[in-house]
Amino acid sequence: MAETDTVVVTTPSEGVALVTLNNPERMNSLTLETLDRLEAVARELDADASLRAVVVTGSGRAFCSGLDLSVLGTLSGNPTPLQLRLQERAVRPFVAVRDVHVPVIAAVNGPAVGAGISLALAADIRLAGSAAAFVAGFTRIGLSAGDLGVSWLLPRAIGYGAAAELVFTGGQLDATESARLGLVNRVVDGDVVAAAVELAARIAANSPSAVRLSKSALKANLEIPSYAAAIELENRGQVLATRTEDMAEAIAAFREKRDAVFTDR
Incomplete structure (x- = not known):
């Protein structure tokens, strides 16, 4: 994959794919083109019979800072039918990640904001680095947290009450609190991507x-x-x-x- 790709796929060990959001200058924000690329990658991985596990992470200091301003800036100005089509387009990559037939591990190396939470929740397992933070800022920018699967997945991960407090306030959780609530499986002291790849390799060793x-x-x-x-x-x-x-x-x-x-x- 070219380094200019916004989504890069590598193979750190046999049967394991590492999917990296690759726009560190913009904290791996998601343009429509990046969303389309992520969907295509997820579909390709799902079709790969040799695949045993997937790790998803972000390059640089962020996991994913959510939808890019180039997307957010157009939301209120689009005609309703067009906006519905764009919403349906935007959610497809998250569904595709969740539908990959093998386990998906999110290595949350830094902030996961808005759509970044959605991507982490689409994974089966979440590991957090010490710098991880989950920011549910939907209501702070006039949007519903009923977005990209969050309203279904988040309460199942941390319970209705904790999910409600997080999204109603537009608040955030650091790595330690995320682990306490069960949003992440554990906090990794060190290289969270390496830990996720090691976990993926352990999964890949099974039937x-x-x-x-x-x-x-x-x-x-x-x-x-x-x-x-x-x-x-x-x-x-x-x-x-x-x-x-x-x-x-x-x-x-x-x-x-x-x-x-x-x-x-």
């Missing part, structure tokens, strides 16, 4: 189909209305897992006291 089925079950059961319905979904996924060669290989490796060699079959 690919088992990890995919686990992600599918966790996501689906956020929306299933009953325990009984969740068990039904789990039963079917577990039976599929037992049909794989990887499951047989894992049992053989355990008996033979060796590392399993998974082939995603």
